Amino acid sequence: MRLRESLLSRRKFFIGSVLGGLSMLVAYVLNPVVRFLFHREKIPLPGAVKVAMSDVEAIAPNSARYFEYGHLPGILLKTERGELRAFSAKCTHLDCTVQYEPESRKFYCACHKGYFDDKGVNIAGPPPSPLLSFGMERQEDGMIISYQGGRKSKG
Amino acid sequence: MIDLKKEINERIGMDTILGLARKKMVPVHRHSVWYYMGGMLLFLFFIQVVTGPLLLFYYKPSADAAYRSITEIMVKIPYGWLIRSVHHWASNLMIAIAFIHFFSTFLLKAYRRPRELTWLTGMAMFMVVLFLGYSGYTLPFDERSFFALNVGTDMPGTMPVVGQYVVGFLRGGEMVGPQTLNRFFALHVGILPLCLMAVLFVHVVLVQVHGMSVPLSVEKKTALKKEKAIAKPMFPHLLLHDLVNCLILFGVLVTLAVLIPSELGQEIDYLKPAPEGVKPDWFFLWVYQILKWMPTYLFSIEGEIAGIVGLMLVAGFITLVPFFNRKAQRNELSPFFTMVGVISLLAFLALTAVGYFL
Numbered sequence: 001m002r003l004r005e006s007l008l009s010r011r012k013f014f015i016g017s018v019l020g021g022l023s024m025l026v027a028y029v030l031n032p033v034v035r036f037l038f039h040r041e042k043i044p045l046p047g048a049v050k051v052a053m054s055d056v057e058a059i060a061p062n063s064a065r066y067f068e069y070g071h072l073p074g075i076l077l078k079t080e081r082g083e084l085r086a087f088s089a090k091c092t093h094l095d096c097t098v099q100y101e102p103e104s105r106k107f108y109c110a111c112h113k114g115y116f117d118d119k120g121v122n123i124a125g126p127p128p129s130p131l132l133s134f135g136m137e138r139q140e141d142g143m144i145i146s147y148q149g150g151r152k153s154k155g
Numbered sequence: 156m157i158d159l160k161k162e163i164n165e166r167i168g169m170d171t172i173l174g175l176a177r178k179k180m181v182p183v184h185r186h187s188v189w190y191y192m193g194g195m196l197l198f199l200f201f202i203q204v205v206t207g208p209l210l211l212f213y214y215k216p217s218a219d220a221a222y223r224s225i226t227e228i229m230v231k232i233p234y235g236w237l238i239r240s241v242h243h244w245a246s247n248l249m250i251a252i253a254f255i256h257f258f259s260t261f262l263l264k265a266y267r268r269p270r271e272l273t274w275l276t277g278m279a280m281f282m283v284v285l286f287l288g289y290s291g292y293t294l295p296f297d298e299r300s301f302f303a304l305n306v307g308t309d310m311p312g313t314m315p316v317v318g319q320y321v322v323g324f325l326r327g328g329e330m331v332g333p334q335t336l337n338r339f340f341a342l343h344v345g346i347l348p349l350c351l352m353a354v355l356f357v358h359v360v361l362v363q364v365h366g367m368s369v370p371l372s373v374e375k376k377t378a379l380k381k382e383k384a385i386a387k388p389m390f391p392h393l394l395l396h397d398l399v400n401c402l403i404l405f406g407v408l409v410t411l412a413v414l415i416p417s418e419l420g421q422e423i424d425y426l427k428p429a430p431e432g433v434k435p436d437w438f439f440l441w442v443y444q445i446l447k448w449m450p451t452y453l454f455s456i457e458g459e460i461a462g463i464v465g466l467m468l469v470a471g472f473i474t475l476v477p478f479f480n481r482k483a484q485r486n487e488l489s490p491f492f493t494m495v496g497v498i499s500l501l502a503f504l505a506l507t508a509v510g511y512f513l
Binding site for chain 1 (some may be wrong): 238
């Protein structure tokens with residue numbers, strides 16, 4: 001069936017083409033800009049790091065020291081009995097760095113008063129999950145601390 | 156139902172602005188094509204204001220990281236090459252159109268009463284734009300940047316009395332070194348753009364206050380024929396013209412950026428000699444060529460000093476031309492100044508070509 005008159009006036013068609021073209025142009029401009037801005041550098045965590053035996057031995061019982069696990073701060077705890085435990089020092093709430101409180105034997109996050117027990121389990125305050133814990137292997141010259149041997153905190 | 160148009164109008168007086176724009180007429184004659192240069196420059200400045208901060212997301216302004224960060228922008232960050240190349244080409248086009256804008260206003264004597272201030276602000280912006288172009292190509296901190304910094308920051312030293320202070324200020328020390336990069340970075344992304352914006356505002360307001368200048372020859376012809384001067388309303392006619400120009404310009408810009416991406420030279424090695432055939436960017440080739448041709452001594456003045464002082468006198472004369480050109484101030488034709496303009500234009504083109512090809 002042929003229509004007697006067009007549903008679209010010439011003016012509407014023209015304005016539509018211009019606006020359509022312009023919006024395509026805007027999309028073409030925005031695509032590179034957005035892709036450029038939202039580029040994320042993926043820095044993989046190392047498979048394992050080594051903490052020198054002298055550093056490990058320097059830790060007094062019921063205290064902890066920090067170590068670097070790639071770009072992640074790690075914390076190495078020596079319990080009263082001399083047992084070693086390694087965790088990520090990043091609080092699972094909002095990524096602040098936790099500290100060990102020898103008096104209460106807890107990890108404490110000062111940002112929003114979050115507490116984890118000495119096994120890294122969240123026990124008080126806002127943290128939703130336990131600290132990420134690392135696996136450990138004793139070698140002659142140091143402790144090998146690895147992500148794989150540990151327990152995931154989130155998800 | 157909210158009438159959005161009415162609500163907005165009530166708050167910002169859109170109707171008044173549009174009414175004024177509709178009433179505002181722009182003269183139409185055989186030279187009116189030169190009126191478009193200002194709008195194009197404004198558009199390119201806008202492009203720079205957008206792409207510049209984008210580059211700052213990844214550029215690291217320190218001597219040991221700058222070169223690598225530009226390499227990353229070019230090869231690693233998605234579309235980094237495109238954004239840097241657009242920034243590079245927009246600056247080149249901006250300078251080229253600024254030269255056209257400058258020569259056309261000079262030749263058409265658009266600086267005559269009452270537009271002296273418009274001319275002076277324009278000259279100030281022209282110099283800022285040239286300095287922006289220069290400081291921009293020092294930022295990759297590659298070999299070319301290094302020698303450009305050495306030569307460029309050495310030249311003001313020939314000025315009497317203040318010369319050495321200016322050199323020290325620009326270099327941040329005796330020699331060009333890591334600290335110089337930070338100074339040029341601060342100039343390029345902070346101080347110069349702010350200066351440009353401030354003067355630009357005054358310039359644009361003055362252009363609106365005085366309206367477009369009509370060349371004397373056109374004014375006289377219409378007076379002679381007792382015709383009414385032809386004019387078009389600024390809105391929407393001129394605005395649409397400007398938009399189309401910008402669209403075409405944008406096409407040219409992106410095409411250049413894609414086909415000829417901006418380059419990155421060798422990394423700086425302070426112990427390496429200047430590479431063969433090292434030259435400034437095209438917009439300073441004329442200065443380079445003059446300095447190259449200068450004899451060691453010119454009338455018992457050191458050639459370099461004679462050249463630079465000469466260039467400064469020329470720049471001073473051109474900047475103050477509205478006050479020298481008495482005839483134009485009385486609305487009379489001034490063929491002498493037209494000749495000065497034509498000779499300067501030809502000399503600029505010839506020196507640039509010689510500098511480029513030889």
